[in-house]
Structures are given as C-alpha cells and as structure tokens.
Amino acid sequence: MEMAEVEEILGRYEGEPGDLIPVLQDVQERYHYLPEEVLRYISGRLHVPLSQIYHVATFYNAFSLQPKGKYTISVCMGTACHVRGAPTILESLQRILGIRPGETTPDGMFSLETVHCLGACALGPLVVIGGDYHGRMTPTKLDAVLRRYRKGGG
Amino acid sequence: MSRLESTADLEALRRRLAHERDPNRRYVAVCCGTGCTASGSRDVLAAFKEEIERRGLSGRMEAEGRVDLRRTGCHGFCEQGPLVVVRPEGIFYRRVKVEDVPEIVDALESGGVVERLLYVDPTTGEKVVKEEDVPFYRHQQRLLLANNGRIDPTDIMDYIAVGGYRALSKVLDEMGPEDVIREIKDSGLRGRGGAGFPTGIKWELCRRSEGDFKYVLCNADEGDPGAFMDRSLLEGNPHSVLEGMIIGAYAVGAREGVVYVRNEYPLAVEHMSIAIEQARGLGLLGENILGSEMSFDVRINRGGGAFVCGEETALIASVEGRAGEPRPRPPYPAERGLWGRPTLINNVKTWASVPIIINNGADWFSKIGTKTSKGTMIFSLVGKVKNTGLVEVPMGITLRQLVYDIGGGAPDGEVKAVQTGGPSGGCIPRELMDIPVDYERLAEVGSIMGSGGMIVMDERTCMVDVAKYFVSILEDESCGKCTSCREGLRQMRKILTDITEGRGKEGDIELLEELAEVVADASLCALGGTAPNPVLSTIKYFREEYEAHIREKRCPAGVCRALIRYTILEDVCTGCGLCRRNCPQGAISGEPKKPHKIDQDKCIRCGICLDVCRFGAVKVE
Numbered sequence: 001m002e003m004a005e006v007e008e009i010l011g012r013y014e015g016e017p018g019d020l021i022p023v024l025q026d027v028q029e030r031y032h033y034l035p036e037e038v039l040r041y042i043s044g045r046l047h048v049p050l051s052q053i054y055h056v057a058t059f060y061n062a063f064s065l066q067p068k069g070k071y072t073i074s075v076c077m078g079t080a081c082h083v084r085g086a087p088t089i090l091e092s093l094q095r096i097l098g099i100r101p102g103e104t105t106p107d108g109m110f111s112l113e114t115v116h117c118l119g120a121c122a123l124g125p126l127v128v129i130g131g132d133y134h135g136r137m138t139p140t141k142l143d144a145v146l147r148r149y150r151k152g153g154g
Numbered sequence: 155m156s157r158l159e160s161t162a163d164l165e166a167l168r169r170r171l172a173h174e175r176d177p178n179r180r181y182v183a184v185c186c187g188t189g190c191t192a193s194g195s196r197d198v199l200a201a202f203k204e205e206i207e208r209r210g211l212s213g214r215m216e217a218e219g220r221v222d223l224r225r226t227g228c229h230g231f232c233e234q235g236p237l238v239v240v241r242p243e244g245i246f247y248r249r250v251k252v253e254d255v256p257e258i259v260d261a262l263e264s265g266g267v268v269e270r271l272l273y274v275d276p277t278t279g280e281k282v283v284k285e286e287d288v289p290f291y292r293h294q295q296r297l298l299l300a301n302n303g304r305i306d307p308t309d310i311m312d313y314i315a316v317g318g319y320r321a322l323s324k325v326l327d328e329m330g331p332e333d334v335i336r337e338i339k340d341s342g343l344r345g346r347g348g349a350g351f352p353t354g355i356k357w358e359l360c361r362r363s364e365g366d367f368k369y370v371l372c373n374a375d376e377g378d379p380g381a382f383m384d385r386s387l388l389e390g391n392p393h394s395v396l397e398g399m400i401i402g403a404y405a406v407g408a409r410e411g412v413v414y415v416r417n418e419y420p421l422a423v424e425h426m427s428i429a430i431e432q433a434r435g436l437g438l439l440g441e442n443i444l445g446s447e448m449s450f451d452v453r454i455n456r457g458g459g460a461f462v463c464g465e466e467t468a469l470i471a472s473v474e475g476r477a478g479e480p481r482p483r484p485p486y487p488a489e490r491g492l493w494g495r496p497t498l499i500n501n502v503k504t505w506a507s508v509p510i511i512i513n514n515g516a517d518w519f520s521k522i523g524t525k526t527s528k529g530t531m532i533f534s535l536v537g538k539v540k541n542t543g544l545v546e547v548p549m550g551i552t553l554r555q556l557v558y559d560i561g562g563g564a565p566d567g568e569v570k571a572v573q574t575g576g577p578s579g580g581c582i583p584r585e586l587m588d589i590p591v592d593y594e595r596l597a598e599v600g601s602i603m604g605s606g607g608m609i610v611m612d613e614r615t616c617m618v619d620v621a622k623y624f625v626s627i628l629e630d631e632s633c634g635k636c637t638s639c640r641e642g643l644r645q646m647r648k649i650l651t652d653i654t655e656g657r658g659k660e661g662d663i664e665l666l667e668e669l670a671e672v673v674a675d676a677s678l679c680a681l682g683g684t685a686p687n688p689v690l691s692t693i694k695y696f697r698e699e700y701e702a703h704i705r706e707k708r709c710p711a712g713v714c715r716a717l718i719r720y721t722i723l724e725d726v727c728t729g730c731g732l733c734r735r736n737c738p739q740g741a742i743s744g745e746p747k748k749p750h751k752i753d754q755d756k757c758i759r760c761g762i763c764l765d766v767c768r769f770g771a772v773k774v775e
Contacts, residue, residue, distance in 0.1 A: 020475035021458055025417060048475070059477035059633070060458025062417050078379035079573065079609045080536035082623055088761045095738060095760070116461065116627060118418060119382030120189045121536035122232030122543060133192035139762045140736060 001037045005030060010045055017048050020056060024063060032068040069104040069111040071130035071149055078117030081124035089125050090114065092139040096146060109150065157437035160445040161323035171315040178242060180221050180262065183303055185237040187228025187386055188421060195236035199225055201255040209259065221262055227390015229303040230544035231290050234273065239285050239303060246285040247271040276540065276562060290541045293559045297530050298506045299546045302390035307425045310432040313393040319438060321512035325401050326446045334405040335361060338508065340516035342528035347373055347501030348575065348604045349680065350593040356498065360406040360488035363496035368408040370399050371492065371499040373469055374415040374422065377461040378576025379627065381607035383532040383544055384502035388415060388422035392429035396452065398505030400443065401512060403450040406498050411452035414469055417459060426454055461631035465679045466499050468633065479633045480679035501605065503532060523549030527592035537609040538564045554587040557610055564612040571611045571695070575604030577624040578684030580691030581617060600691040602684065616713035617696040618703050622650035624688035628681060639682030642673035646689060655716040658704035663693055712774040715759045719775060724749040726771035733763035733772065
C-alpha cells in the first residue's frame with residue numbers, strides 16, 4: 001500500500017500522540033476502513049503503540065477494521081425513530097440484504113450499520129444511504145430506494 | 155476585512171453594518187438545518203437564488219424592491235420543513251418545494267402572500283400568516299435560538315450586526331475576571347449538559363486552580379438519542395458559542411480552547427470551523443484579542459462516536475487521543491483536566507447562554523425560570539407528537555404546555571408518557587403532566603433534565619420495550635471499565651428481552667429493581683450511575699405492562715413481536731390483494747375481491763401488510 005496519502009494526512013497535524021483520533025478519522029474517510037498496514041505505519045510515525053491504536057480503533061463507532069461497501073446504510077435507532085418503527089425498518093433491511101449490522105453485502109455494494117441518533121427526529125424513521133437522508137421510511141419504500149442505488153446513484 | 159484592534163473598532167464596524175443594512179429590507183430566510191436539508195431545502199435555496207437573480211432583485215445595494223437571500227440555521231419546526239420565512243414581515247411558509255419558488259417571488263414583488271403554503275392551525279383550522287403567530291412558536295421564549303432563523307451562520311458580519319461580540323467588548327472594557335464569575339454565579343445558570351451543576355461555581359473553581367496554562371472545552375458530543383439542540387446551535391449560530399467560550403477563557407485565564415463535536419454532525423463541524431476562521435481574521439481569537447492583553451485560540455476536535463464521551467473525563471481522554479473511558483472525580487477537570495491542566499468544560503447551551511447573561515445582566519436572567527432553575531431550556535420535542543421540533547421555553551413551564559400547547563399532542567391516540575433526559579432519564583406518565591419542568595421536579599419523579607431530549611410516547615409505545623431499548627443502548631455504549639455497569643446492564647437487557655419475548659417469569663421485576671440499584675451504586679460515572687432510570691421509572695409507573703407481558707404473555711401496546719399477531723378483519727378487507735403481493739413471506743392468501751387471511755406459521759410480523767393496507771383491515775393483537 002502506498003503511504004504517500006497517509007503521509008499527506010499525517011502532515012495535516014502536529015505529529016503528536018494526541019493527534020491519533022483525527023488521523024484515524026481521516027484515514028477512515030479516505031479508505032472507508034482502517035487498513036492494518038496503515039495502522040502499523042501510523043504507530044511508528046506518532047509513537048503510539050499498536051495495541052493502543054487497536055484499543056482506540058475498536059472503542060469508537062466511527063472506525064472499522066473491515067472494508068466497507070460502496071454505500072453505507074445507517075439506520076437511525078434513536079428514540080424518536082424507535083418509537084416510530086425503526087426496528088421494523090432494520091429487520092426489513094436485514095431480510096432484503098441478507099446481512100446484519102456491521103456486515104457488508106458479498107457484492108460490496110452495501111454496508112449496514114445502526115446509529116443511535118442522527119438528530120433529524122422529525123423525519124423518523126430515518127435511513128441514511130451513502131450520505132443521503134431518506135425520511136419517514138416504511139418497509140415498503142425500502143425496496144424501491146435500494147433498487148435506485150443498485151442501478152447506480154441515489 | 156482587517157483585524158479589529160480595539161472594542162471601539164468593533165463598535166465602529168457594527169455601526170457601519172447598521173448603516174449599510176436597511177432593517178426594513180426584505181430578505182428570504184431559508185432554513186438549512188439538518189432536518190430541512192434532508193427535506194430538500196438546499197434545492198429550494200438554489201431555486202430562490204436563481205429566481206431572484208433572474209428577476210434582477212438581488213444584491214445588498216440600496217434600492218427599492220431589492221431582496222436578499224439568507225441561508226440560515228435550524229428554525230426548529232422541523233416537522234414542517236423545508237421552512238422559508240420572509241422577513242421583516244415574518245411570513246411563514248412550510249413544506250416549500252422548488253416549484254413553489256416562483257410563486258413566492260411573485261408574492262414578494264406584489265406584496266402578497268402565497269396562501270396555500272401557509273401553516274394551518276390544526277385546532278382552529280385557520281391559516282396563519284406570521285411565524286410568531288404559529289402556535290408552535292407563540293408559546294416559546296427564544297433567547298438562545300433567537301437569531302437562528304435570522305442570521306447566516308457562515309457570515310460573522312450577520313452575527314455582529316445583531317449585537318454579536320458586544321458581551322465580549324463589555325467584559326474586556328468594564329469587567330475583571332472576578333466580576334464575570336460573580337455575574338455568572340448571580341445569574342443562577344446551571345450546566346445545560348444534564349447534571350445542572352452551578353456554572354459560576356465551576357468557573358470559580360477553575361479560576362482558583364493553580365496552573366499557568368488552562369483550557370476551555372465545549373462539550374458538543376451530543377449523544378442522547380432524540381436530542382439535537384446542540385447541533386442546531388452550532389449549525390445556526392456558532393459565534394454565540396464561541397463568544398461564550400472566549401468570555402469563559404477570560405474569566406478563568408485560559409489560553410486554548412477545544413470544541414469537541416460529534417463526527418456525525420458534519421454541518422456543525424463545517425460551520426464552527428468557518429466561525430473560528432472568521433473570528434481569527436477579525437482578531438476576536440488569537441493574540442491580543444481586540445487589542446487587549448488577552449490571547450486565546452480555539453480548535454475543533456471531532457468525536458469518534460462513543461456515547462460515553464459526553465461524560466467530561468471521558469471526553470478529555472478522547473481529546474488526548476485515547477479511548478474515552480471516564481476516571482474517578484475528584485480531582486475535577488476544573489482542577490486537573492486536559493493534559494493534567496485546569497480545564498473549564500461546559501455544554502454548548504451553557505456557553506451560548508453566557509453572552510446573553512453578560513449583555514442583559516444576572517438580575518434579568520435570574521428572573522426567568524423557577525427558584526432553582528434559571529433561564530430558558532431548549533427541548534427537542536420528538537416522537538409521537540404532532541409538532542416535532544426544537545422548542546425553547548422558560549424553565550418551569552409544565553410538561554402539558556410543552557406537549558399540548560406547543561407540540562399539539564399526539565398525532566393519533568393519546569399521549570401515554572414523556573421521556574426526558576435520554577438513556578439516563580425516565581418516563582413520566584401522563585398523570586404527572588402538570589409538573590413544572592425544572593431540575594428538581596424532574597428528579598423527584600425519577601427522571602432528569604438531561605440535555606433536553608423529550609420523547610413523547612402514545613398508546614402504541616410499549617414501556618417494557620422502551621426500557622429494553624435504553625438498556626441496550628447503554629450496554630452497547632458502556633466503556634466496560636466498571637463490572638457493575640458492563641455486566642449488570644447485560645443481565646438487565648437479558649431479563650428485559652426475556653420478558654418481551656414471552657419468557658418472563660415471576661420475580662423478574664424484583665430482580666431488575668435489585669440489579670438497577672447495584673448498577674447505580676457501584677459504577678464510576680454518570681452512564682452507569684443513571685442507567686437504571688429508564689427501567690425503574692417504567693416499573694414504577696407502568697408495572698401493569700410488565701405484568702401483562704410476564705403473566706399473560708401479552709403486549710398491551712402491540713409492539714413486542716413475539717407476543718403479537720397480525721390478522722385481517724374479514725368485514726373490512728376488500729380483497730384488493732395489495733398485502734398478498736407485498737408480503738415477503740408469502741404468508742397471505744385469498745381470492746381477489748374476497749377477504750384475505752394470514753398464515754400465522756409463515757408470518758414474521760414485519761408489519762408490511764399493516765403498512766400497505768389502505769382500508770385499515772389489518773389488525774394487531
């Protein structure tokens with residue numbers, strides 16, 4: 001793996017151990033996960049033990065050690081969405097995609113995850129696909145929405 | 155724009171802006187908060203820009219009939235978004251679509267109003283023209299949110315034009331650090347993050363702490379599900395938070411500040427970054443602020459998505475680049491915080507309250523609210539309520555006023571309970587709706603103020619399911635340091651799952667109560683310490699629902715899947731076949747135009763038939 005891009009990310013910060021989380025966030029944004037090689041490299045550059053990086057990488061929800069699909073589907077499980085039927089939405093997605101939260105479809109198209117609140121409670125139940133908000137979701141609407149992404153583009 | 159070298163420079167700039175900006179000139183404020191953006195307000199904004207330019211109405215120059223366009227932060231009434239308000243008249247348009255824009259601009263030119271886009275008061279059935287007359291807004295007292303729908307959050311001049319950084323000037327010109335702390339103490343302001351610790355006392359403690367380098371932190375790790383007011387403030391008026399932080403830094407003698415904001419809030423991060431950049435450009439941050447002795451700068455730290463980081467010591471660990479695990483207090487962060495140095499940490503709303511207090515005086519502020527809880531509080535009123543959105547009200551308003559007068563009640567059915575305080579809060583039954591909302595009253599009934607999430611629940615909300623929901627979140631988000639929290643929550647979730655899936659047994663309720671007590675007593679931080687609230691409050695007020703699940707294997711609200719079944723009402727079903735075609739399990743059968751039937755063995759209770767039926771023929775029991 002080419003480390004020039006990682007160097008570019010590291011260059012945005014002072015290079016201190018306290019910069020670990022922002023650096024990991026940028027790496028996550030660039031690769032959609034944290035590749036092991038990159039973590040080993042960062043460990044050397046920031047002088048943070050790999051074990052501590054692993055601790056941080058597995059502690060925060062923002063990080064993933066597995067590659068993510070083309071589109072990340074985030075199902076809001078906030079309280080407002082919950083009382084408006086988010087569990088049914090999640091279950092329908094699991095059934096349609098054949099994966100559980102934290103997993104990616106075999107074709108690399110969709111990753112499924114749950115989030116506690118996206119703060120757009122008026123639109124609940126809410127599903128965010130590849131950054132686009134789809135509010136007032138129903139199990140019936142899901143199929144059509146997913147088909148649009150499969151065809152390419154929201 | 156060049157640096158302002160003194161407070162007089164700032165006032166001169168403000169006078170110039172006042173002169174340039176005719177207060178009577180029309181502008182169209184398009185809400186671009188997260189809710190409205192998700193409903194399509196960015197396209198509406200673009201359409202306005204094009205239409206206004208096409209008709210030659212744009213620009214900030216002096217001329218009759220000119221119209222400005224302003225992209226603002228969250229107006230609060232998310233349910234009705236995208237929202238567009240024509241000011242200064244305050245004409246309120248809701249659910250505006252791109253194709254409505256030419257008609258609105260026509261009305262702007264002719265001085266008319268587009269009737270069909272007005273809000274209709276559901277109780278009177280009458281159209282409401284002005285924003286201030288919409289019941290949702292009429293009962294509010296907007297101090298922190300006052301400028302949210304009026305200023306462009308990405309333009310510091312908008313903030314300065316409405317009096318921004320005047321409190322900072324006042325502090326630098328007229329007040330010593332001790333005066334500022336006294337003012338905050340006298341105002342009675344308490345921490346808006348949830349616990350309600352007196353803000354002035356925290357500041358005093360930090361000021362007295364030894365250390366030549368101190369920090370100021372803004373806790374914007376808004377983790378409570380159903381709460382989004384901190385985000386709306388950062389998105390809609392970031393300078394008000396920044397001004398509060400600068401004043402706090404002046405009071406305690408801090409050199410550096412950090413805004414710790416959730417990574418899930420990209421727009422808040424963006425607007426805060428722009429605000430910091432612009433404040434630096436004007437010399438409101440950096441060396442010798444407004445030509446004074448004071449030097450202070452702020453940076454942003456994006457959170458990693460861990461609920462526990464809202465706890466101050468966990469947040470500090472996260473800023474230091476570590477996993478966000480809390481540590482015992484004392485020492486408090488005011489004594490030993492970030493990098494072991496004295497650190498003043500406050501919530502977004504607390505910081506934004508500071509300029510308001512300085513400008514209007516502690517006396518004025520302390521007259522708002524109740525004896526022990528001063529000022530206003532922002533709630534996000536969500537769930538089974540008609541008028542979902544952000545509301546700002548004086549402390550002491552009753553839950554009933556909030557839920558009915560402002561929220562309009564539940565859309566269908568009766569309100570059963572109100573949940574406040576996020577996963578650490580409790581469920582308050584409708585019998586207690588007349589209690590005034592302040593820190594003490596909420597605690598008395600087994601809940602907390604929290605950061606202001608307020609979730610309305612109706613007859614179709616199962617309270618056991620709600621308890622399980624909150625315990626699952628907390629179990630998931632427990633950092634794992636304390637055994638009582640880590641293991642206790644897991645056991646509680648297992649028992650609650652058993653109850654909701656029909657495996658509940660006698661003694662489960664008592665066991666839950668016992669576990670709850672241990673988790674609360676033996677855990678280090680507030681996550682574990684308050685974790686039992688959702689369970690204990692639902693047992694206290696809705697014990698019969700638990701008992702129905704355990705003894706009768708029945709979910710009265712019709713939510714718990716293992717205990718419900720879907721059936722089709724023969725006399726209502728028209729045999730249209732929509733449910734049959736949509737059922738993913740092929741569990742529905744029937745001849746066209748004849749009543750259909752659900753095969754209970756195949757049914758997975760996904761609810762699709764209920765969702766698609768246009769005749770209300772699907773019943774849950």
